[in-house]
Amino acid sequence: MKKRRIDRQQDFLLSILRPFVYLWMRMDTKRKLYLGEGITFKRKEPFVMLANHTFMFDVIHVPLRFKNVPFIVASHTLFKKKATKFLVTQVAHVIAKSKGQSDTSTVRDLIGAVKRGYPILIFPEGDTTFYGETGLIEPSTMKLIKKLELDVVVCKVKGGYLSKPRWATGKRKHRSAEFHYDIMISKEKVKSLSLEEINDIITKTLYHNDYDYQRQVMIPHPGKKLAEGLEDVVYVCPLCQGIHTLETNGNHIRCNQCKNEGYIDEYGFIQNFKFDNLIDWNQYQKTFTKELRESVLETNGELYYLHSEDNSLDELGRINLKYENKTFYISGDHEEIIPLSDIQNATITLRRDFGFIYHEKNYLIKLDQYGAAFLRIAQDKY
Numbered sequence: 001m002k003k004r005r006i007d008r009q010q011d012f013l014l015s016i017l018r019p020f021v022y023l024w025m026r027m028d029t030k031r032k033l034y035l036g037e038g039i040t041f042k043r044k045e046p047f048v049m050l051a052n053h054t055f056m057f058d059v060i061h062v063p064l065r066f067k068n069v070p071f072i073v074a075s076h077t078l079f080k081k082k083a084t085k086f087l088v089t090q091v092a093h094v095i096a097k098s099k100g101q102s103d104t105s106t107v108r109d110l111i112g113a114v115k116r117g118y119p120i121l122i123f124p125e126g127d128t129t130f131y132g133e134t135g136l137i138e139p140s141t142m143k144l145i146k147k148l149e150l151d152v153v154v155c156k157v158k159g160g161y162l163s164k165p166r167w168a169t170g171k172r173k174h175r176s177a178e179f180h181y182d183i184m185i186s187k188e189k190v191k192s193l194s195l196e197e198i199n200d201i202i203t204k205t206l207y208h209n210d211y212d213y214q215r216q217v218m219i220p221h222p223g224k225k226l227a228e229g230l231e232d233v234v235y236v237c238p239l240c241q242g243i244h245t246l247e248t249n250g251n252h253i254r255c256n257q258c259k260n261e262g263y264i265d266e267y268g269f270i271q272n273f274k275f276d277n278l279i280d281w282n283q284y285q286k287t288f289t290k291e292l293r294e295s296v297l298e299t300n301g302e303l304y305y306l307h308s309e310d311n312s313l314d315e316l317g318r319i320n321l322k323y324e325n326k327t328f329y330i331s332g333d334h335e336e337i338i339p340l341s342d343i344q345n346a347t348i349t350l351r352r353d354f355g356f357i358y359h360e361k362n363y364l365i366k367l368d369q370y371g372a373a374f375l376r377i378a379q380d381k382y
Contacts, residue, residue: 036182054160170225306362346378
């Protein structure tokens with residue numbers, strides 16, 4: 001199958017921009033590359049590449065060195081935002097995917113890209129980690145691998161999370177990451193493996209705990225606001241079991257109920273609380289789903305409607321979002337009452353953009369705070 005006009009346009013623009021992007025990424029994060037046997041960035045033959053999703057810019061770092069630039073699967077919201085719509089539609093090789101939903105059009109686009117001679121890159125978690133370990137891998141990825149019968153290249157990213165946590169509003173110094181490339185399953189072996197066997201290989205290979213990695217390398221990432229934003233991802237105090245009682249300032253964390261105070265050190269570890277890392281803290285707070293759904297939670301934000309048919313956004317204005325008694329109450333520039341039981345496909349994109357479907361309408365609320373708590377109230381898959 002021949003390349004499309006837009007393919008040739010993107011190839012041309014990417015070739016021009018590559019040196020500038022390469023310089024930008026070097027300034028953003030110091031990186032080390034490790035190439036396994038059979039890996040070459042000059043490879044022309046299509047392949048499927050999978051990577052764990054540790055920080056925002058690993059979607060650029062992972063494919064950057066490949067001469068035949070892969071098509072990347074990315075959130076459909078990037079196609080709706082003015083700041084990124086031109087980039088993902090006219091410059092970069094990007095295919096849209098709605099998080100949490102099966103999308104047959106995404107699969108068709110990926111197969112089409114392969115037939116036109118391109119490799120494809122998938123972050124099968126579908127989301128950047130909030131807590132520092134590889135998350136749930138969607139089984140649909142294994143079906144695609146089985147159908148395409150291509151070499152499966154894995155890039156395991158290490159160190160990116162604690163260099164640039166998704167939840168953090170303050171910057172870290174000495175940002176760094178390692179990128180380990182390997183051919184994990186040859187195309188010949190793909191044919192003989194079952195979906196369960198492929199899933200087992202990929203899940204074990206991609207799993208990464210960035211706190212365990214940091215305990216080995218102990219790379220300092222100092223900053224003046226290391227804790228700020230933490231209340232967006234943790235909502236239970238592990239000492240007094242208070243719900244929504246945590247606040248942060250600079251490097252410090254405080255529970256307003258038990259008055260315990262702690263801090264995040266320059267290595268990313270939490271001091272003076274029960275857990276020194278967010279992976280264990282998150283596993284603990286996930287046992288409080290009942291208490292969370294019985295709590296009262298409130299914040300402000302910007303409300304939008306998303307239109308999937310033309311990738312557009314309608315801005316409804318500044319609102320207050322309150323959850324109480326299994327109901328979401330929207331007030332301000334838009335007034336609405338939404339029962340929790342009627343919400344579908346709840347997701348969080350970027351740092352705390354809360355999206356969901358209600359009565360076949362797509363809502364997007366750019367929350368000021370508490371993204372993880374609102375997400376867990378609406379669903380407990382992620």
